[in-house]
Each structure stands twice: as C-alpha cells, then as structure tokens.
Amino acid sequence: MTNTLAPTRRARGTVLAAAPLTIMAAAIIAPSLPAMRAGFADTPGSGLLVRLALTVTSLAIAISAPLSGIVADRVGRRPLLLSGLGLYAVSGTAGFFVDDLYLLLITRAALGLAVGGIMTAISTLITDWFTGGRRASFLGLQQAFASLGGVVFLPLAGLLATVNWHAPFWIYSVSAIVAVFALVSLREPERNSPAAGEGGRLPGRVIGIYVLALLVTLVFYMAPTQLPFLLEGFGSGPAVVGAVVAGSTLTGVVGALAFPRLRRRLGPTAITTVSVALMGVGWLVIGTAGTVAQVVAGLLAGGLGVGFVVPNLNLRLAEAADPARRGRVLSGLVTGIFLGQFLSPLVVQPLVQGIGIAGAFTWSGIALAAGAALAALLSNRNNGKETR
Numbered sequence: 001m002t003n004t005l006a007p008t009r010r011a012r013g014t015v016l017a018a019a020p021l022t023i024m025a026a027a028i029i030a031p032s033l034p035a036m037r038a039g040f041a042d043t044p045g046s047g048l049l050v051r052l053a054l055t056v057t058s059l060a061i062a063i064s065a066p067l068s069g070i071v072a073d074r075v076g077r078r079p080l081l082l083s084g085l086g087l088y089a090v091s092g093t094a095g096f097f098v099d100d101l102y103l104l105l106i107t108r109a110a111l112g113l114a115v116g117g118i119m120t121a122i123s124t125l126i127t128d129w130f131t132g133g134r135r136a137s138f139l140g141l142q143q144a145f146a147s148l149g150g151v152v153f154l155p156l157a158g159l160l161a162t163v164n165w166h167a168p169f170w171i172y173s174v175s176a177i178v179a180v181f182a183l184v185s186l187r188e189p190e191r192n193s194p195a196a197g198e199g200g201r202l203p204g205r206v207i208g209i210y211v212l213a214l215l216v217t218l219v220f221y222m223a224p225t226q227l228p229f230l231l232e233g234f235g236s237g238p239a240v241v242g243a244v245v246a247g248s249t250l251t252g253v254v255g256a257l258a259f260p261r262l263r264r265r266l267g268p269t270a271i272t273t274v275s276v277a278l279m280g281v282g283w284l285v286i287g288t289a290g291t292v293a294q295v296v297a298g299l300l301a302g303g304l305g306v307g308f309v310v311p312n313l314n315l316r317l318a319e320a321a322d323p324a325r326r327g328r329v330l331s332g333l334v335t336g337i338f339l340g341q342f343l344s345p346l347v348v349q350p351l352v353q354g355i356g357i358a359g360a361f362t363w364s365g366i367a368l369a370a371g372a373a374l375a376a377l378l379s380n381r382n383n384g385k386e387t388r
Contacts, residue, residue: 007129010185012138015122017178018081019142020149021088022119023310024249025111026057026341027150028172029095030224031158031242032165034232039165040101049101051225051345056105058221058341060112061119061334068120069331073324077121077128078188084117085179092172111172112338120331127318127326128189135318136260139311143256147307150249158242206320206329209313210336212272217340218347219364220279220306223299225345227286230357234292244292247299255307262308263315271312273375278305280368287362298361310337 007015029036033050040046071080091110098104122142130138153171160167228241236244255275262271282302289295313333321329351360 007125008185010181011187012129014178014181014185015125016142016145017181018085018118018122018175019145020153021085021175021178022115022122023146023337024150024153025088025092025115025172026054026108027224027245028153028157028168029054029165030228030245031154031238032161032168033225033228035161035165035238043101046101048345048349049105053101053104053108054225055221055342055345057108057112057115058338060109061116061338062112062342063335064113064116065120065331065334065338066328068117068334069328071117072120072124072327072331076188077125077327078182078186080117081121081125081182081186082179084114084121085175085182086114087111088114088118088175089173089179092175093169095169095172096166114175116331116334116338119334120327123314123318123330123334124327125186125189127321127330128323133260133264136263136311136315139314139318140256140259143259143307143311143314144253146310147249147252147256147303151246151253154242154246154249155239156242158239161238161242206317206332209316210332213310213313213333213336214340214343216276216279216306216309217337218344219283219340219368220302221341221344222283222348222361222364223302226348226352226357226360227295227299230286230361231292231295233357234295236292240292244296244299247296247303249303251300251303252307255304256311257307259308259311263312268312268316269375271308273372275305275309275312276368276375277372278302278308280365280370280372283361283365283368285365287358287360287365289358 033054036053037046037050040050043049068080068084088111091107091114094107094110095104098107126138126142127135157168157171160170224245227245231241231244259271266274279302282298282300282305285298285301286295287298289298314330317329317333318326348360348364351363355363
C-alpha cells in the first residue's frame with residue numbers, strides 16, 4: 001500500500017518548486033536561438049543544429065524516462081528526485097561555458113536525463129500522496145506551477161539573451177536551491193514492491209494517452225521553436241520573443257488552476273476535446289496574424305488548452321496505474337510529451353520550407369480543429385458511457 005500519511009507543507013512546496021524546472025527546461029534558451037544561429041554560423045548545418053540544441057533535451061528525456069520510472073519503483077522517488085536536481089544544475093549551467101556547438105548538444109542531452117528523473121519523481125510522489133479530488137487538485141496545481149515557471153523564466157531568459165546568448169543558462173542553477181529543500185523535507189513514501197515478472201502489456205487506453213500527449217506537444221512546441229523566427233520577421237528582439245512565448249504559459253497557469261473545477265463538470269474525453277479545440281483556434285490566429293498582438297492572442301488560447309490537457313492526461317494515467325507500477329506508467333507520459341517536443345522541429349520543418357512559418361501554424365490549427373470536431377462527434381455517440 002502507498003503511504004497514507006499526509007506530506008508536510010514543506011514537502012508539498014518542494015515538489016511544486018521542482019515543477020517549473022521540467023516542462024520549460026528546454027525552452028529557456030528559445031529567445032537565444034537567433035543569436036546562437038549567428039554565433040555558430042561557421043558550423044556546418046548550424047541552422048538545424050541550433051534548433052536541436054533546444055529539442056535534444058526533449059529526446060534525452062523521452063529516452064530516459066522509462067528508466068526513470070523503473071528507478072522510481074525499485075529504488076525510490078526521493079533518490080531519483082535528488083539525483084535529477086543535482087544533474088540539472090550541473091548540466092544546465094554548463095551551457096554558459098561552452099563555445100562548441102557539438103559539446104553544447106551533449107550538455108543539453110545530459111539536462112534531458114535530469115528532467116526525465118525530476119518529472120517522473122514528482123508525478124509519482126503526488127499520486128502516492130493523494131487520491132480522488134485532492135489528487136486532481138494537486139496535479140492541476142503542479143501544472144500551474146510548471147506553467148508559471150515559463151511566465152517567469154522565459155521573459156527573464158529573453159532579457160538575459162539581450163546581454164549575451166550564454167547568459168540564460170544561469171537560470172538552471174535554481175535547481176540547486178530546490179535540491180537543498182528536497183534533501184531536508186522529503187521522505188520516501190511506503191509502497192508495494194513490484195512483484196517479480198510483473199509488467200506485461202500496457203492497456204490500449206494507456207498507449208492512446210501516450211500518443212495523444214505526443215501529438216499535442218508536437219504541435220504546441222511550435223511556439224518556442226518557430227515563433228522566435230516568425231517574430232523576427234516582425235522586427236522583434238530577444239526580450240520581446242521571451243515575453244511573447246511566455247504568454248502561452250500564462251494562460252497555462254489559468255487552465256491548470258481551473259482544471260479541478262472543470263473535471264467535476266466534464267468527463268476526461270470532453271476536457272481533451274475542449275483543449276485541442278482551444279489549441280486549434282490559437283494556432284489559426286497565429287498563422288493569420290499581422291501583428292505581434294494577434295500572435296499573443298493566439299498563444300493565450302493555445303496555452304489555455306495545454307493547461308487543461310496535461311493534468312487531465314496525468315490524472316487518467318494515475319487512476320489506471322497500479323501503485324507498484326505507477327512510476328513506469330507515468331514515465332510513459334513523460335516520454336510522450338518530450339518525444340513530441342523533440343520531433344516538433346523535424347516534423348514541422350518540411351511545412352516551414354514549403355509554405356512558411358505562418359502557413360505551418362495555419363494548417364496545424366486546421367488539423368487540431370478538425371481533430372477536436374471529430375472527437376466531439378464520437379463522444380456524442382458514446383454520450384453517458386464515460387464516467388466523470
């Protein structure tokens with residue numbers, strides 16, 4: 001059985017403080033991308049490699065998350081979180097000192113290993129601590145704090161990037177402070193040990209949640225990977241880019257905080273449909289925008305959708321997972337989210353080359369809106385069959 005003792009206020013605060021280190025870890029350097037591209041202009045293939053400096057972190061998270069899930073179940077949540085926070089501080093700040101693009105990619109991959117451990121650890125701790133409505137509320141709060149990190153860190157990264165493109169890497173040192181609090185405040189929850197040979201196939205609905213997370217994130221991550229270059233065409237500098245991209249995380253906070261109340265009124269499929277529809281509308285607005293203000297409006301709509309969908313998928317997996325395998329099941333969601341982040345520039349690049357960045361946003365918005373409409377039609381056929 002999982003531990004029934006309530007976590008201390010300091011323990012809850014530590015987990016929430018770790019949340020902003022996860023989702024936006026790769027995107028912190030987004031405002032620096034144009035300057036990085038210019039700085040590494042002599043490196044062959046620097047245009048794509050600079051974008052990969054942002055998303056290779058996501059690939060490393062996606063690859064390492066299943067291993068993190070095994071460690072969480074067999075070794076423990078606390079050791080996984082502490083080691084992840086330490087590696088995060090070292091590998092993240094290392095980018096400040098690196099002047100070789102290939103070496104930078106290596107440090108970004110190490111950062112991904114750290115994030116995979118941190119995100120898996122905090123998700124499993126939350127689902128160990130809480131059940132029912134309290135679990136939904138705290139998962140929403142976790143996503144709100146993760147989005148709030150973008151509101152704070154991305155504009156700060158934009159300001160630092162105006163000084164030097166290396167400067168934003170110092171933001172990663174925040175994890176060292178969180179590690180100290182984790183060391184003194186967290187205790188390992190009691191739980192069942194995984195039985196020998198336990199595992200087997202994951203249910204089809206769990207696989208479906210992973211795929212949905214991948215697709216939604218792939219589209220949403222067009223914001224940090226493509227918008228800096230779209231906004232450059234509007235004459236915007238790094239500080240403006242950081243502030244604009246942060247707009248998507250601002251409404252992500254609102255959506256995540258509203259999620260527990262929404263969950264009491266709508267079933268999980270309906271919430272997912274609303275979320276995808278909001279993203280579709282937002283990306284259509286961005287694709288047809290003629291001003292920076294219109295881009296911001298589209299990002300606000302898309303961010304609200306993400307604020308709903310991430311805690312919703314997390315909660316569905318938590319409810320489906322056996323406590324002894326919870327780390328491994330939840331780590332699959334981490335893989336889906338960050339594999340989508342990594343694939344985003346690779347999948348979108350042919351669209352960008354063919355129809356431009358604005359056109360890529362427009363057609364992505366159309367695809368999302370069509371998907372939401374199809375989901376709404378299918379859910380109407382199954383009306384009343386889904387448990388809220």
